Amino acid sequence: MNRARLTPSPQDRARLLALHPALALSVRGGHFIALAVLFALAAFAVFGMWYLDFSARRLGTGIAQLFHFVTLMLPPDPGRQLPLYMHALGETLSIAFLGTLAGGLLALPFGFLAAKNVVSNPVLHFGVRRFLDMLRGIDKLIWALIYVTVVGLGPFAGILAIATASVGELGKLFSEAVEASDRKPGEGIVSCGGSKPDTVRFGLLPQVLPVLASQMLYYFESNSRQSTIVGIVGAGGLGLHLAEQIRILEWQKVSFLVLMMLLMVAVIDFISSRLRFAIIGRRPVAF
């Protein structure tokens, strides 16, 4: 039995084209544009590979090397360094926790200043927004590197780095939460004779506080990933040991450290997403 007849016969095709000329034309035009875009993308990719000195030989030897490393990684084994690594894990958690908390607290005033319905002065509003953009635009690893040169090696630099970048990220999210809040509770309080601070305390805070808390929890999750890598530039935590063990080719320890990272991230994700659902229900944090 012949089931496949997706391609119509030439006569059928001509008849269909005659019946629906507009449809056929639009499909062909779309095809042409799609092919042109695809060709441009591929051409730039080929140019990029040439520009960055890609070579098949290097790729081949590199992949062979990688497979060799993977065989050396099994089984994961911390050697005698387990207490040291557990301490580094504690450092990583501290960096994520304190960084997010400090960032969130510092972001609170910025969140209100950058909200249109709290501060109506456009110049101040614009300035605060751009300042937050700048804090956010610089990667956490760059902040970590800067703070390492300022406060020295160690987890404290990591805490400052995470906190600084979190101010930018959380400040923006907070301001959006404040802008999205309902004005009616505040009006109700004013109509009952409440003062301006009263409207903030009883009208605004109960609306935005759960949202802010869930956003902070979400950033705690994401920062716990970031805090594992700030150690690469010397800002404490697991990353420090990871970079070191990769450099001295201790592959079993490397795989153990990566496993520790994955496990930690999974546990924190689990706990924090449970807490988030308990606070605001199953809806995603705004992006």
Add this chain to the structure above:
Amino acid sequence: MSHAVVQLPPEQIAPLARLYDEAVAARRRHTYIVAAVILVGIVLSCWGGEVRPAVFAANAHRLGLYFWNILPVLRWETLGADLAEWYWNLDGWLKLLFETVVIAYLGTVFGAIGAFCLCFLASANMMRNTLVRVSARRLLEFLRTVPEIVFALLFVVAFGLGAMPGVLALAIHTMGALGKLFAEVVENIDMKPVDGATAAGASWTQTVRFAVLPQVLSNFASYGLLRFEINVREAAIMGFVGAGGIGQDLVEAIRKFYYSDVSAILLLIIATVMIIDMVTERIRHALIGMDQSR
């Protein structure tokens, strides 16, 4: 017109007031417990994170001093010369920035190709075999949980210094991140065209090409562009571990205290990221518009 405030008799008010007090007390207890947990967390992490407030307070002014120092010296009379001195290596930095963008581009393209191949295996409606689906999902999860920079560290050892390990590290991570998003898009498609194609006797690849792709392509492109934005930021730090791009110069400037260079490079990075964000946002809105007008 006057309203009389209705006063309930005391025996009716008393239980209501008691319930109200209990509810308020329960909330208060809740707040105290949360505050206590946070406090314990702070104390533990201060101990674990080697936070010394006294040392920090004594040296806090250095923090401000550093950010003051990295600002360039710009005088109004000699503005042109000062600017030229601040951006003394503009040509070299622009070249490195271009390299960074190319790294991000290639990482996104290769990652998107990998994600495209894996997403159909990881989506429940296109892959009935549970074993294949679950293993594809676990693979994607692993790829996106390990940070890019860790892959970059590994690849620098395996492939040698240069831009290639950076591209591969970004591609691997992108594959994990995009693969998950792509699979979600595929799971949300309208299944009627798929049924139609199957009924007409199409093979699996034909079904994907004619029934699935037209529905998902604009979403795929939009997610790919979003990832490109993220990858530009990530590519800027690949140089920290020797995997190409502008990061190498930035590390040097920060470590060797070339103050004005730090601000110059940082501003260049921020400007590049902003421009790329704006351009890709335009394209994404156009894509979404195209999707809705169809």
